[in-house]
Amino acid sequence: xxxxxxxxxxxxxxxxxxxxxxxxxxxxxxxxxxxxxxxxxxxxxxxxxxxxxxxxxxxxxxxxxxxxxxxxxxxxxxxxxxxxxxxxxxxxxxxxxxxxxxxxxxxxxxxxxxxxxxxxxxxxxxxxxxxxxxxxxxxxxxxxxxxxxxxxxxxxxxxxxxxxxxxxxxxxxxxxxxxxxxxxxxxxxxxxxxxxxxxxxxxxxxxxxxxxxxxxxxxxxxxxxxxxxxxxxxxxxxxxxxxxxxxxxxxxxxxxxxxxxxxxxxxxxxxxxxxxxxxxxxxxxxxxxxxxxxxxxxxxxxxxxxxxxxxxxxx
Amino acid sequence: xxxxxxxxxxxxxxxxxxxxxxxxxxxxxxxxxxxxxxxxxxxxxxxxxxxxxxxxxxxxxxxxxxxxxxxxxxxxxxxxxxxxxxxxxxxxxxxxxxxxxxxx
Numbered sequence: 001x002x003x004x005x006x007x008x009x010x011x012x013x014x015x016x017x018x019x020x021x022x023x024x025x026x027x028x029x030x031x032x033x034x035x036x037x038x039x040x041x042x043x044x045x046x047x048x049x050x051x052x053x054x055x056x057x058x059x060x061x062x063x064x065x066x067x068x069x070x071x072x073x074x075x076x077x078x079x080x081x082x083x084x085x086x087x088x089x090x091x092x093x094x095x096x097x098x099x100x101x102x103x104x105x106x107x108x109x110x111x112x113x114x115x116x117x118x119x120x121x122x123x124x125x126x127x128x129x130x131x132x133x134x135x136x137x138x139x140x141x142x143x144x145x146x147x148x149x150x151x152x153x154x155x156x157x158x159x160x161x162x163x164x165x166x167x168x169x170x171x172x173x174x175x176x177x178x179x180x181x182x183x184x185x186x187x188x189x190x191x192x193x194x195x196x197x198x199x200x201x202x203x204x205x206x207x208x209x210x211x212x213x214x215x216x217x218x219x220x221x222x223x224x225x226x227x228x229x230x231x232x233x234x235x236x237x238x239x240x241x242x243x244x245x246x247x248x249x250x251x252x253x254x255x256x257x258x259x260x261x262x263x264x265x266x267x268x269x270x271x272x273x274x275x276x277x278x279x280x281x282x283x284x285x286x287x288x289x290x291x292x293x294x295x296x297x298x299x300x301x302x303x304x305x306x307x308x309x310x311x312x313x314x315x
Numbered sequence: 316x317x318x319x320x321x322x323x324x325x326x327x328x329x330x331x332x333x334x335x336x337x338x339x340x341x342x343x344x345x346x347x348x349x350x351x352x353x354x355x356x357x358x359x360x361x362x363x364x365x366x367x368x369x370x371x372x373x374x375x376x377x378x379x380x381x382x383x384x385x386x387x388x389x390x391x392x393x394x395x396x397x398x399x400x401x402x403x404x405x406x407x408x409x410x411x412x413x414x415x416x417x418x419x
Contacts, residue, residue, distance in 0.1 A: 026387070029386055029387060033382075033383075033386055033387070034382075035379055035382060035383055035401055036397075036401070046386075050386060123339065126340070126342075143320060166319075166321060167319065167320045167321070168320070168321055168322075168323050169320055169321070169322050169323060170323055171322075171323065171324075171325060174325070176412070178325065178326075179326050179374075179375045179378075180323035180324060180325055180326065181323065181324050181326055181371075181374065182321050182322070182323050182324070183324065185321055194339075197340070199378070200323055211415065211416040211419065212416060213412055213413040213416035213417070214413075216416070218416045218417055218419070220419055256417075266325070268329055275417075277417070277419070
């Protein structure tokens with residue numbers, strides 16, 4: 001079993017009072033709680049401090065924890081034999097046991113045995129996992145393989161960390177930040193309790209061309225000045241493959257050309273659009289002939305892109 | 316070796332959950348969810364119905380409520396206030412994402 005220094009995690013002394021422990025936890029929770037914090041690694045840090053607080057706020061759990069003595073954070077250690085009796089009905093190995101699993105749901109005046117009431121069903125825990133997909137995977141749907149480390153209870157009521165591999169089909173049309181549920185793939189229920197669910201937090205990796213807002217996709221479309229003026233038929237990449245896009249004559253920079261239904265689509269039939277946002281790209285290197293053509297256009301044109309300046313600035 | 320492939324379901328307006336299912340997902344007592352409905356933090360499909368159902372999108376909100384309730388030791392009223400701020404922040408973040416997507 002790996003030692004976790006709960007006092008150090010909360011930044012309190014080993015003889016800190018309950019009120020000091022609560023205050024330290026609240027201060028850290030305010031800073032790192034994943035629902036209110038944008039700190040880097042907030043979720044991981046918060047999990048550690050919540051686990052520490054969960055044990056230290058309960059006098060019974062804290063006393064059992066203190067019996068473990070002092071070790072370095074992360075150091076492998078063996079708890080004293082009489083200590084193990086608190087947690088298991090019989091002989092059990094604590095090698096692959098996580099302190100958090102051991103203390104979870106214990107104490108609170110009910111004694112240390114997890115299964116103090118052997119009759120009532122206990123639902124399995126819900127698990128959460130972060131899943132990162134590419135935009136192409138979000139567009140087409142994909143399968144991801146999750147390697148989870150989950151607690152499973154032995155016959156003595158002790159939770160051991162075991163690896164579990166789950167292959168999950170992610171439906172097409174998922175968006176960044178979306179939550180999905182995989183029913184029944186959380187922890188096993190005990191004594192007929194229902195299995196927990198697995199919740200997935202979807203993150204869609206940034207794409208080099210497309211940006212997503214919900215089901216809508218946006219792509220920058222650079223046009224040469226003559227393509228914007230005269231109109232053109234150009235090949236536009238889409239997540240489903242390239243399409244020919246007709247750019248109307250007189251297209252302006254910033255205009256959004258909509259390709260209906262070419263965004264992300266969900267199995268229920270809802271679909272977003274793909275918007276090509278026009279940018280006018282100008283050649284920066286011209287040879288003499290090209291320069292002459294632009295000069296010729298300049299001399300022959302009466303177009304004034306700043307005509308509104310004169311109108312708006314007039315007294 | 317047979318590898319079982321399981322389906323992930325989206326938590327959106329197309330799915331529905333009962334009050335009991337929502338309480339299980341949130342790991343909160345049903346009574347606390349009722350209080351959150353009273354404070355306007357959760358909205359059943361038909362508030363006048365004898366047994367409430369919710370669209371599955373509320374599962375995400377309810378789970379956030381459960382975490383905040385446990386981790387900050389909040390009462391139902393404080394929780395409803397915090398939830399309203401969390402949801403406002405999420406709406407603003409979504410607006411920001413939309414602007415970035417449109418403007419690059």
